[in-house]
Amino acid sequence: MANPPRQVDSSSPPSENRRSFFAVFAALVTGAIATLTPLAAGLFAFLSPLMRKSKSPQVRIALLGQVPDDGIPRYFPVITDREDAWNLYPQQRVGAVYLSRQPGSAEPIAFTAKCPHAGCQIGYAAGDDLFRCPCHTSAFNLDGTRERGDDEVAPRDMDKLPVKLREIELAEGGKVTEVWVEYVDFQTGHKEQHRTT
Numbered sequence: 001m002a003n004p005p006r007q008v009d010s011s012s013p014p015s016e017n018r019r020s021f022f023a024v025f026a027a028l029v030t031g032a033i034a035t036l037t038p039l040a041a042g043l044f045a046f047l048s049p050l051m052r053k054s055k056s057p058q059v060r061i062a063l064l065g066q067v068p069d070d071g072i073p074r075y076f077p078v079i080t081d082r083e084d085a086w087n088l089y090p091q092q093r094v095g096a097v098y099l100s101r102q103p104g105s106a107e108p109i110a111f112t113a114k115c116p117h118a119g120c121q122i123g124y125a126a127g128d129d130l131f132r133c134p135c136h137t138s139a140f141n142l143d144g145t146r147e148r149g150d151d152e153v154a155p156r157d158m159d160k161l162p163v164k165l166r167e168i169e170l171a172e173g174g175k176v177t178e179v180w181v182e183y184v185d186f187q188t189g190h191k192e193q194h195r196t197t
């Protein structure tokens with residue numbers, strides 16, 4: 001009589017199964033790290049400019065001689081390098097300021113020409129004793145305060161900017177004094193000042 005066929009147990013012993021499971025798991029983890037590390041580094045390099053805090057530029061606006069001490073505001077464009085998260089745009093117009101110097105004062109005061117209500121350019125006409133915004137009729141005294149206080153549509157006074165004077169030696173001899181302004185762009189529509197960046 002023929003013997004019954006022998007059954008072959010093809011399954012591996014449990015300890016061998018565990019070893020191969022850990023080997024596959026380790027290979028997967030190593031592969032994931034090898035793939036994700038350069039990806040994460042690339043992503044960080046791409047996004048890091050967004051996390052960078054930009055500082056307000058000091059901008060040379062005028063020579064002191066262009067701002068006589070007669071109290072009359074003078075309008076100057078603000079031209080400086082502009083930077084977004086990834087690009088640098090050299091020497092762009094980023095805004096405008098008014099400089100004025102009171103009689104006997106050595107240093108001018110500076111206001112941004114951007115209206116704190118909605119960002120229109122505030123105007124000044126020679127001989128007027130007010131700055132006027134053409135968009136929604138806000139008016140400001142020459143010291144930057146709102147003419148009608150909280151009754152103006154503009155939620156705050158004109159934004160005053162820090163000023164520094166720098167004396168420069170000329171190559172051909174002599175000196176000039178330059179007016180530099182820390183140009184800050186403020187958000188519009190708020191009672192308090194908030195920087196845009």
Ligand code: FES
Nearest residue numbers: 115117118133136
């Ligand atoms: S933008 Fe100046 S009053 Fe509205």
